[in-house]
Amino acid sequence: MSYYNGMNAEEISRLPHDNRTGDTITAVVLCMFFATLAVGLRLYTRHFILRGVWYDDYFALAGMVGMLSNGIVQCIHTGYGLGAHVYDIHDEETLVQFFKLLYVMTITYNTSLMLIKFSLFLQYYRLIQEVPHYRIFYLATMAVVGGWLIAQEFTLIFPCSPIQDYWSFRPGRKCLDSNLIGWMNAVGNIVTDLIILALPIPVVAALNLKKGRKWAVLGIFALGFFTCIVSICRMVFFAKISNDLSYDLVPVAAWGEAESASGLICSALISLGPLIRRFSRYFNPVKKTTNTPxxxxxxxxxxxxxxxxxxxxxxxxxxxxxxxxxxxxxxxxxxxxxxxxxxxxxxxxxxxxxxxxxxxxxxxxxxxxxxxxxxxxxxxxxxxxxxxxxxxxxxxxxxxxxxxxxxxxxxxx
Structure with missing residues (x-):
């Protein structure tokens, strides 16, 4: 923020004054819609067709609530400077509200991702729990990754001591390096995504299935790697953040919402097989013919x-x-x-x-x-x-x- 201190009104008038508020709301609403639809179809399939809702479905539902909360916070955040250039925020009270909502947004983002990853962990565990030796290895990996996710959550909840220093500008405040925390969060999310998505592949590859069906199953699991691509895109935009934080933060926040939505959608696609087969019968009825009058x-x-x-x-x-x-x-x-x-x-x-x-x-x-x-x-x-x-x-x-x-x-x- 200090970069703009001392600039007069004439110098500020020569700077760009565009706003990204509309882009933020559009991206957030689309992510929320498709992710909510996917989770709704997943719960419908599990409850009404398979007649069994397990822990992974409850974590997916909780992750959807976290994703919706993050999207709502982003939309509210646009009213307090998100999408605008920082030099266009003239009110100090508005700037304080901006950092308060930024604090809440980072927590809802990380919480939703943590719940979605636990949902994926449990979903894959339900599929491979019959493999005794690999099950032990999977549980150990789940404990390590889960510990990292929880530690990351505590770091984002307590970045300053006291927490109020996160949105205050008093001299001598005690806070962790926000840039370092951001990089640890971005890289950690990519690594944990790769670990979670790679764990079930050896078990699926060893299944006694026809070659075509085996590749189809592996393809469904490989859809989860799209979440890793979204995480990389978010990290690229995070590296471009400058002193104009309120403006440069828009693509980072939007890709973060897309990261949560893609995780929910990819995990839901794995469960939608029975629903697709049921509805395909209505469009491809089997007609029986006879030669007898x-x-x-x-x-x-x-x-x-x-x-x-x-x-x-x-x-x-x-x-x-x-x-x-x-x-x-x-x-x-x-x-x-x-x-x-x-x-x-x-x-x-x-x-x-x-x-x-x-x-x-x-x-x-x-x-x-x-x-x-x-x-x-x-x-x-x-x-x-x-x-x-x-x-x-x-x-x-x-x-x-x-x-x-x-x-x-x-x-x-």
Whole structure:
């Protein structure tokens, strides 16, 4: 701030006076919207589809609250100088409020990231907890990284002694080097992100999955590395901060909000598989087709048909145990006598029904059409079995079209 002390109004008027308030609010609102949507879909999937919400989901919810809090603080912060040039903040009270909100913003930013990383830790632990030796290594790594995150949190909460010195300008105040704390925070976040995201890769690579599916799973986990890229972008803008803190802080704060949002979105994508599969069924319905006309299939091959695919195993067992003796059944009880050959060539092992209860409409060609259902049993030397495929239980059912000449004096039944 002292860089601008002693400058007169004419010198200040020649400096730029643009404002980044609109950019800050736009970036924050977009991050908040997409992250909240992702977490909402994750909780819906876990509760309503998988019927199980675990600790990682609760930490994700807490991380979302921290992310929303950080975004709200940033939007309020724009009313106290965030996005404006520091030489445009003429009121000392406004400057004090600026540093108070900056203190709160750093804590909400770090707290949200800490909760999101714990959520990722627990989410990956839930997936690899069945691997005993690697589980111990994972828990040890989680303890080390968790200790670092908590220590970082305490450093940001107590940067000065007393804390009020953070936003006061009294001489001789006792505070830690804010530049050093910022670099430790930025580098520490990148390192912990890499550690958390790299931990489950050896377990996933060792899974007994098809090559394509294994790469798909690894790709889902690799989405988390996008958070590392966002952290690097934030660190780049942090390195460009000058004495014009209120103006240069805008991209750092926006990328910090994007870092929390990307962590929530990437962790939610890992859990959305069941939800995507459920909704894909509505857009890709499986249509079943049949070659049997509907009016005949419902009557002769419905639920009462012992050879229907809807027949239970118990019914099929009972049918297979009963020998076929040529008696009437549901399939051949109609026009049974008309279907027998007059010369007595039936051997008792086959029954033919040449006409259905309702004949298909005559085509005015003096022909009568219908459906012929052939049921045959016996050995493969049987006359009727030679042209039909023999079923394992010795019973063959075949449905064919039948056409016969219509006698001139024959009436419709």
């Amino acid at each position: 509907p009016k005949y299939s419902q009557k002769y091959f419905g639920a009462t048909n012992p050879f229907s695919r809807h027949t239970t195993n118990r019914d099929r067992t009972n049918i297979s145990r009963k020998p076929f003796d040529g008696s009437e059944t549901e399939l051949n009880r109609i026009d049974l006598e008309r279907s027998r050959k007059p010369d007595g060539q039936d051997d008792g092992r086959s029954i033919r029904s040449t006409k259905s209860a309702e004949s298909i409409t005559n085509l005015k060609l003096n022909l009568e059409t219908g459906i012929k259902t052939i049921i045959s049993s016996g050995n493969r030397d049987s006359t009727h079995s030679q042209s039909l495929a023999m079923a394992p239980n010795g019973i063959v059912v075949k449905q064919v079209w039948s056409v016969r000449n219509r006698e001139p004096d024959e009436e419709d039944d």
